[in-house]
Every structure is written in C-alpha cells, then in structure tokens.
Amino acid sequence: MRRGIAFGFLCLLGFDVMGQLSFKGAALAALPMSPDTAWILRVLAEPVLYLAFLGYLGAFVTWMSLLKHAPIGPAFAASHLEVVAVMPLAALLFHEAIGWPQIVGAAAILAGILCLALEDSESESGI
Template identity: 35%
Template sequence: MNAAAAVPSIGHYLALAAAILVGVGGQLLLKSGAAGAAGFVDQLFRWHSIIGLGLYGMAAFLYMAALQAIPVSIAFPSVSISYALVVVLGYFLYGEALGWPQVVGVVLICSGILVLFRG
C-alpha cells in the first residue's frame, strides 16, 4: 500500500495515542529507575529501567502502525504532547518544578498541536 494513498482510520489515531501514552509510561519508569541508583550500571539493571526501555520499544511499534496512514508531518509533531504530559506528571509524581517556564512551554506545545490538527 502506498503511504500517500492510505487514509487514516480511527485505529491509526488510536495507535498514535497509545504510542504517546506508552512512551510517557516508559519515560516515567526510566525516571524511577534513576531515582536512588548508585550509578548508571545500577540504573540500567533496575526493573523500572528495564520495563521503561521495553515500553519505549512497544511505543516505537505502535508509532510504526500509526505511520502506515498518518502523515509523518502530523504524527511526529503530535508526539510532542508527551513532553507536556511528562512535565505535568513529573510535578505530581516526583515533585519536579512546574513554574511559569514549564507552564508556558506546555501551553505552547498544546497550542501547536491544536493548530496542527485544525489545519
């Protein structure tokens, strides 16, 4: 099937959404693996890190499924919503900063995605 001729279905968009959410889960688990690790090797072999890396792999496969019909010019910028989600979840789960710079960044990311999907 020619990628240019493919028409995105709800399944493709669900695969993209799942890729984003699974990637966010992977990122948060990598952060958990880093917390309290004695060093990089210790961090690498903590269960949080191993599962986090596995989730990143799963997210890549879901993203590939989405790319079968969603143009990369839409799909790849959409993944940036994961940055906004990680900022907010980092605040709630790890007590990380959520000041004006982060809030403005999240608002800009979300605004950009809205523009992308309205265009």
C-alpha cells in the same frame, strides 16, 4: 480509519510516558552515580529500568505503525504530547517543579498540534 489512528496515538502517548517516567524512576533508584561495576549492576537490577525499555520499544513500534497511516505533519506534532503529559505526572511522582516556562512551553506544543490538526482537517474537506 480515524479511530484507529487516534487509538494509535493514545498508545504512543502511553508508551512514551511509561518510558520517560520509568527511566527517571530507574535513574533516581540507582543514585548515587559512580563509574564502577557495582553501580552498573545496581542499575541493571532495577526492574523499572526494563519497564522503561518496554516503553521505548512500544513507542517505536507504535510510531512506525502510525507512519504508515497518519499524515506526517500532525503525527510528528502529536508525538510531542508526551512532553505535556509527563510534566504533571513527574510533578506528582518525583516532586518536580512546574514553572511558567514549562507552562508556556506546554501551551505552545498544544497550540502547534491544534494548528496542524485544523490545517489537516481543512485540506481534507477541500477548503
């Protein structure tokens, strides 16, 4: 059961990262933004936009499936791993800057997930 939940979280992470990076790619490809039909058609013509929709749909279905089997506290915290995973990939793909606030935020997310995972494992073992 634990392996299935871990695999589910890896799938969730993959779908979330795919959705976020694809959406950013589509937004950048559609620049400059303008409130007209030509811009809307340009956005809709971006193939990476549909990859973003697929990522969001996959993440939704995976999340709903995980909620049936995973404890909600650690599951909710682990769902925020996408923020940590997207950050270095966005730096590589889109040349976004990573500063101390982002590093501290990522460390806080990881620490929170670790604390919840440890709490969950202690409650299962009866400690």
